[in-house]
Amino acid sequence: MSFDVLQDKIRAMKNPTVAGLDARIEYVPEHIRRAAFEEHGVGLKGAAEAIYQFNAGLIDALCDVVPAVKPQSAYYENLGWQGMEMLERTIRYAKSKGLFVIADIKRGDIGSTAAAYAEGWLSGASIEGQQFKSFDADCVTLNGYMGSDSINPFLKAAKEEDKCVFVLVKTSNPGSGELQDIVAGDRLVYQVMGDLNERIAAGTEGKYGYTMAGAVTGATYPSDIRALRKRLEHTFFLVPGYGAQGGTADDVRYAFDKYGHGAIVNSSRGIMCAWQKTGGDGHDFQEAARNAAIAMRDDIKQFVTIV
Numbered sequence: 274m275s276f277d278v279l280q281d282k283i284r285a286m287k288n289p290t291v292a293g294l295d296a297r298i299e300y301v302p303e304h305i306r307r308a309a310f311e312e313h314g315v316g317l318k319g320a321a322e323a324i325y326q327f328n329a330g331l332i333d334a335l336c337d338v339v340p341a342v343k344p345q346s347a348y349y350e351n352l353g354w355q356g357m358e359m360l361e362r363t364i365r366y367a368k369s370k371g372l373f374v375i376a377d378i379k380r381g382d383i384g385s386t387a388a389a390y391a392e393g394w395l396s397g398a399s400i401e402g403q404q405f406k407s408f409d410a411d412c413v414t415l416n417g418y419m420g421s422d423s424i425n426p427f428l429k430a431a432k433e434e435d436k437c438v439f440v441l442v443k444t445s446n447p448g449s450g451e452l453q454d455i456v457a458g459d460r461l462v463y464q465v466m467g468d469l470n471e472r473i474a475a476g477t478e479g480k481y482g483y484t485m486a487g488a489v490t491g492a493t494y495p496s497d498i499r500a501l502r503k504r505l506e507h508t509f510f511l512v513p514g515y516g517a518q519g520g521t522a523d524d525v526r527y528a529f530d531k532y533g534h535g536a537i538v539n540s541s542r543g544i545m546c547a548w549q550k551t552g553g554d555g556h557d558f559q560e561a562a563r564n565a566a567i568a569m570r571d572d573i574k575q576f577v578t579i580v
């Protein structure tokens with residue numbers, strides 16, 4: 274049960290946070306960009322290579338501070354196959370450094386197509402009776418608003434591989450309420466989504482009591498996080514929106530259970546782009562990212578004690 278593995282790592286490091294790897298080429302320090310463009314040309318290949326070098330440097334700097342990383346697929350897809358190759362390499366490198374990898378892919382489609390996505394991201398493709406893995410993430414994010422048949426193929430793959438998923442429930446963006454906060458009978462739409470998600474994964478609880486289907490609950494809606502924590506006792510939370518989107522440690526505290534378990538808080542730009550605030554030229558990007566990750570950990574630890 275993969276949330277057990279993640280929770281064990283969080284406890285060992287006393288750090289319930291995940292560093293996002295959402296690298297745009299503008300976030301990569303000049304010296305890394307220049308070297309990659311000289312070797313591979315100014316274009317998709319050069320940019321993808323620069324981003325991989327940046328990611329590898331961040332992973333080296335962060336792997337003994339944070340338990341997990343969350344590469345966001347969009348920032349690799351925008352560079353075509355060259356970007357996706359670097360995403361696969363980034364995942365492999367992060368795993369080799371002991372990090373738990375959450376691939377933020379937000380997929381959701383009819384069952385047959387969802388099964389193909391699940392092979393790509395979790396279980397591997399079956400070719401002539403053999404299993405070939407590609408992205409091989411530990412966990413993925415899903416958009417389950419198409420219904421349980423869009424989630425189930427991922428749960429099947431996750432069960433076979435001892436992995437897990439996070440399903441969007443209450444997202445951090447300003448427009449999330451347009452649909453998710455609509456009243457549906459005696460519940461709100463996001464509560465319906467959360468209940469459905471907990472129900473379809475019932476029976477997969479691990480040693481910490483959490484099923485293999487976690488939920489995304491944005492840091493920017495703290496009262497909803499608090500209500501969801503009470504409502505979804507068996508659902509592990511991924512909480513994005515800390516830092517760059519305005520979420521604070523005080524806002525995310527209620528995502529955790531009474532043992533300080535059951536949630537992990539993401540920051541992407543706040544860690545990756547920390548070097549842009551030091552006044553340096555980017556050569557200090559590793560130190561800056563590490564300091565930002567440590568500051569985030571200590572900020573949250575003021576409110577959350579992990580048993």
Ligand SMILES: O=c1ccn([C@@H]2O[C@H](COP(=O)(O)O)[C@@H](O)[C@H]2O)c(=O)[nH]1
Nearest residue numbers: 345444445491513514517518540541542
């Ligand atoms: O509701 C959601 C779901 C996912 N995200 C993702 O998290 C990171 C946030 O990045 P920051 O730079 O820390 O703001 C990004 O990958 C989003 O796609 C989210 O923000 N909200």
